[in-house]
Amino acid sequence: MSALPQLVVRILVTIVLLVIPLGSLAWGARTCRTLWRRGTTPWGRLVYNYGVRGFGLSTAVSITIIGGYLGATVLATSPADTWRCAIAGAIFAAIFGTPVGLGAGYLWGTWMAYFARLEPDVERKTGGG
Numbered sequence: 001m002s003a004l005p006q007l008v009v010r011i012l013v014t015i016v017l018l019v020i021p022l023g024s025l026a027w028g029a030r031t032c033r034t035l036w037r038r039g040t041t042p043w044g045r046l047v048y049n050y051g052v053r054g055f056g057l058s059t060a061v062s063i064t065i066i067g068g069y070l071g072a073t074v075l076a077t078s079p080a081d082t083w084r085c086a087i088a089g090a091i092f093a094a095i096f097g098t099p100v101g102l103g104a105g106y107l108w109g110t111w112m113a114y115f116a117r118l119e120p121d122v123e124r125k126t127g128g129g
Contacts, residue, residue: 056105
């Protein structure tokens, strides 16, 4: 009788472990698509060109490099395991870190535009776009 609850728990854990990376990939695709545009106004140039492409992309690359480094130094249990753990850590960090980095770049860009007293784009004010 105890085998059935263990099976249910294993199935639920498997579903959760599949949903988390798939959700992160979907979030990353949406983030890349909506934030990776070219700014044509001073506000858009500061937010998209410097914020998302500058700060956000460098943050995403840094998270990926740090993930690979931590995979190689913390997760690896033997010298033969180092490259596999480094690649796995970098992939995991890229999947989860890219949307976070691009979102941080957008946030940084909007803050800089606010402090520079730039007016947001018309389509951003009305919610269109």
